[in-house]
Amino acid sequence: MMDAVPNPLNQPGDPRDRGGPAQPLLSVRGLVRHFPVKGSGFLKPKKVVSAVDGVDFDILKGETLGVVGESGCGKSTTARVLMQLIRQDRGELLFDGESVGGTLPLRDYRRQVQMVFQDSYASLNPRLTIEDSIAFGPRVHGISPRVAIDRAHDLLHRVGLEPGRFAGRYPHELSGGQRQRINIARALALEPRLVILDEAVSALDKSVEAQVLNLLLDLKRDFGLTYMFISHDLNVVRFMCDRVMVMYLGKVCEIGTRDAIFDTPGHPYTSALLASMPKMDPAERTKVPPLSGDPPNPIDPPPGCRFHPRCSFSEDICTRMPPGVSSAKTQHSVACLMAEPGGLHSRAPALQESGS
Amino acid sequence: MMNPMIEIDNLSVTFNRGRKPVQAVNGVSLSVKTGEVVALLGESGSGKSVTMRSLLRLHPKGTTITGRMQVAGHDVTALSARQIADFRGAVASMVFQEPRLALDPVYTLGDQITEAIMRHEKLGRNEAFERALALFEKVRIPSPERRLKTYPHEMSGGMLQRAMIAMALACNPRVLLADEPTTALDATVQIQILLLIRELQAEYGLSVIFVTHDIGVAAEVADRIAVMYAGRIVEEGAVADIIRNPQHPYTQGLLGARVELAGHRDRLVTIPGAPPDLADMPKGCAFAPRCVRVMEACGQAVPPLTGTKGAGQVACLHYA
Amino acid sequence: MAAIITQDKAMAVATVARSPGYWSGVARRLSRDPVALVALGLIILLVAMAILAPYLAPYDPTKASMIRRLKPIGTPGYLLGTDELGRDMLSRLIYGARLSLIMGVIPVPIAFVIGSAIGIVAGYVGGITNTLIMRTVDVFYAFPSVLLAVALSGTLGSGLGNALVSLTVVFIPQIARVAESVTTQVRRLDYVDAARASGAKGHTIILVHVLGNVLGPIFVFATSLISVSMILASGLSFLGLGVRPPDAEWGLMLNTLRTAIYVNPMVAALPGVMIFLTSICFNLFSDGLRSAMDVKS
Structure with missing residues (x-):
């Protein structure tokens, strides 16, 4: 079907694959990013927003990793650091085993990782035609204008927009759904292996959202892509993702397979998030809000477990001791004292006796 | 007494800006009983917000409004400019999607609420302030006394929406109009606000029109749902009936596109195509070009809402 | 199957529907704005008048005559009267358009190029570089334009060239500030991030995306400066820091006719009327351009 984009890419035998299927496509280690608060530091105490504060996770080859959390939890900052639009203060990114910015130069990394933003209008240059916007990336990487435009037309075809009708038009002439398809085509123009979707369908109407989600699934299969799917909509995440990571105030509180997260959530915050989704059954309406209050400000995160002020299981120990990520099961890790065997929380499972 | 609190009869709204007039609402009839919550459900451009804003006559100059609107015995279309100003807030008040844009950034929340109370009722500043404090407690804003002295930008989105609700209820209105009040909020905050609206509605016996694009939100708050498409109501009925047994192909399509109902299918059922251009509407049923059950007759004339009022109505030739 | 699609595609590529470009849209919207069109027409007339001055002026603008000083408007043979040295006002006003337009218009495009370059670089790079550049610009910006122009001209000495230089220097900080703020806004938009994510280098992004x-918004601002420049230039000439007598320039004429204001106020006001008309034309045109460049309208 497609001739300009060769198909063996991202399939078994992709020449760019290094570590084989078992090696994560992207490993994130100890990622930290703080922002100074405007107006602080001059005659005032210096304040920082701990947008991302020590985050570790892997994105496996061929999977869709969902990232959920309230506003201010650091999911968008994480995405921008992964895209290297902002640099981390500390921490390392390993792409298919190679250190980004070290053995893997930034420019080569960026060819393989692309991003789709939430605001479909702001992410397209209003002065460029659709085909020029899509062809820009390939041309930057030295592909001839003619070939780049051909590829842009192919991609338009692939995202369901007829090139003859759309290639020569400008973003403001199109609907939100059409623009988001173009943003997806633009992201694919560099033949990436990983695509970061930052709330990519959140601004769309539900019927259009469904069309774009189907498109994303088709493209993932056809191009053998890996997705990082950031969304505030847990229902969409459940539909799209293989694994899910839950973030709260700049930290990972739970990460695991979709079924583990949705069926047996281990962190009280995950349970609260799930319970907050509107029920589709008027006979089973929510009676009590699962969480009270607004998401806290990441300027002064509470000590100990960051969730403790809103947690109904909070004990004295939670205010003092930050939980580690229990990695007992790689399928499912939880950062909660209640999940640490032999821990100091009264609900923690007992440590299994060894030797007796 | 059994007269409905809100009665909209054959409402049409046409915007005359730009080169072509745009008919945003096209013959909408809707009634809301005392103490009833009706959700107006639709996608962008369906006319749901325009319908609701007509009830307060909030449209820009040069907008043509035809049809009849009765709210609590007031004929909204006949009110003078002065009367409509008294009507807003005292009889019907509104909660917006973006409280940050609806509140004045240079006054404290307390000033804005006391001003609103004093504008409608003969109360002294102290009494008005007392009422504002009581309202802030009612919508469960923590440390209300301190919060009344803050400016809008110092509050988080959820708290601001609570303040907005307090302000809307300040003059004991009988009708609350909510325009996507939870769309800009996190899910954890959204559910709190939905529960708050439901609770206040029950306590004060308010009639509520709740505009939303999210059928899940409608399921949480509404007694009835009216589904809008391209400026018309295409289906209307009790919330459970609409969700469990949708009739109109558009409603069926919307529910089919819901991810949470997709189960373990690997693709979503979608509605093909896009809504029609409101400046250039098709002759017959506006949904016909996207409809999987389209017949020849669908292109001839606009199907009317049929069925008994209150027991569910649908505008589709398949049920005529 | 594949062949059919390829053929299909080839046809599609051959017949890509092209939307009219941005500037043709601007031209179309501008052509529907009567006020801007009238202003533009008057500007063109003024420029034509300046170019064709030798053919239009009935007399030599510098030829004085002691016997027909300060004739009123409507004197036979001297339609707009004569000035304090008996020179024909109509001829002097026509010739005056040359120097007045040069002094009003030339500094703005030069300042546009330099100011935009400074502002765009500062806005795109941001951080410390931005602070250094913009604070330096602010030092100049802190002076009132008139004061700065007078001070610079006074230091450099009178004459047309020095007046042009000082006016240019006055406008650079103003344009740079606008350029910096517009660029900072654009810089934050997602499409610039998307371009960075595609691996493009800074100068490519500035050229293609920034x-x-x-340039549009900066250009609109710059056109609004032309009227200011005309008035400042007249002011410099009025103070004797711009064009020197006996050359005809509206500001200078206003100065030399100042003494005649009680004898023949109508004639004395004529150069002022010309300055007013010209600057208002540039302002109205700039307003029209601003709304025509707004895609949403």
Whole structure:
């Protein structure tokens, strides 16, 4: 079907694959990013927003990793650091085993990782035609204008927009759904292996959202892509993702397979998030809000477990001791004292006796 | 007494800006009983917000409004400019999607609420302030006394929406109009606000029109749902009936596109195509070009809402 | 199957529907704005008048005559009267358009180029570089334009060239500030991030994605400066820091006719009327351009 984009890419035998299927496509280690608060530091105490504060996770080859959390939890900052639009203060990114910015130069990394933003209008240059916007990336990487435009037309075809009708038009002439398809085509123009979707369908109407989600699934299969799917909509995440990571105030509180997260959530915050989704059954309406209050400000995160002020299981120990990520099961890790065997929380499972 | 609190009869709204007039609402009839919550459900451009804003006559100059609107015995279309100003807030008040844009950034929340109370009722500043404090407690804003002295930008989105609700209820209105009040909020905050609206509605016996694009939100708050498409109501009925047994192909399509109902299918059922251009509407049923059950007759004339009022109505030739 | 699609595609590529470009849209919207069109027409007339001055002026603008000083408007043979040295006002006003337009118009495009370059670089790079550049610009910006122009001209000495230089220097900080703020806004938009994510270098992004979106607003601002420049230039000449007598320039004429204001106020006001008309034309045109460049309208 497609001739300009060769198909063996991202399939078994992709020449760019290094570590084989078992090696994560992207490993994130100890990622930290703080922002100074405007107006602080001059005659005032210096304040920082701990947008991302020590985050570790892997994105496996061929999977869709969902990232959920309230506003201010650091999911968008994480995405921008992964895209290297902002640099981390500390921490390392390993792409298919190679250190980004070290053995893997930034420019080569960026060819393989692309991003789709939430605001479909702001992410397209209003002065460029659709085909020029899509062809820009390939041309930057030295592909001839003619070939780049051909590829842009192919991609338009692939995202369901007829090139003859759309290639020569400008973003403001199109609907939100059409623009988001173009943003997806633009992201694919560099033949990436990983695509970061930052709330990519959140601004769309539900019927259009469904069309774009189907498109994303088709493209993932056809191009053998890996997705990082950031969304505030847990229902969409459940539909799209293989694994899910839950973030709260700049930290990972739970990460695991979709079924583990949705069926047996281990962190009280995950349970609260799930319970907050509107029920589709008027006979089973929510009676009590699962969480009270607004998401806290990441300027002064509470000590100990960051969730403790809103947690109904909070004990004295939670205010003092930050939980580690229990990695007992790689399928499912939880950062909660209640999940640490032999821990100091009264609900923690007992440590299994060894030797007796 | 059994007269409905809100009665909209054959409402049409046409915007005359730009080169072509745009008919945003096209013959909408809707009634809301005392103490009833009706959700107006639709996608962008369906006319749901325009319908609701007509009830307060909030449209820009040069907008043509035809049809009849009765709210609590007031004929909204006949009110003078002065009367409509008294009507807003005292009889019907509104909660917006973006409280940050609806509140004045240079006054404290307390000033804005006391001003609103004093504008409608003969109360002294102290009494008005007392009422504002009581309202802030009612919508469960923590440390209300301190919060009344803050400016809008110092509050988080959820708290601001609570303040907005307090302000809307300040003059004991009988009708609350909510325009996507939870769309800009996190899910954890959204559910709190939905529960708050439901609770206040029950306590004060308010009639509520709740505009939303999210059928899940409608399921949480509404007694009835009216589904809008391209400026018309295409289906209307009790919330459970609409969700469990949708009739109109558009409603069926919307529910089919819901991810949470997709189960373990690997693709979503979608509605093909896009809504029609409101400046250039098709002759017959506006949904016909996207409809999987389209017949020849669908292109001839606009199907009317049929069925008994209150027991569910649908505008589709398949049920005529 | 594949062949059919390829053929299909080839046809599609051959017949890509092209939307009219941005500037043709601007031209179309401008052509529907009567006020801007009238202003533009008057500007063109003024320029034509300046170019064709030798053919239009009935007399030599510098030829004085002691016997027909300060004739009123409507004197036979001297339609707009004569000035304090008996020179024909109509001829002097026509010739005056040359120097007045040069002094009003020339500094603005030069300042546009330099100011935009400074502002765009500062806005795109941001951080410390931005602070250094913009604070330096602010030092100049802190002076009132008139004061700065007078001070610079006074230091450099009178004459047309020095007046042009000082006016240019006055406008650079103003344009740079606008350019910086517009660029900072564009810089934060997602499409610039998307371009960075595609691996493009800074200068490519500025050329492809930033310039096209910031030059328009800066240009509109610059056109509004032309009227200011005309008035400042007249002011310099009025103070004797610009054009020197006996050359005809509206500001200078206003100065030399100042003494005649009680004898023949109508004639004395004529150069002022010309300055007013010209600057208002540039302002109205600039307003029209601003609304025509707004895609949403």
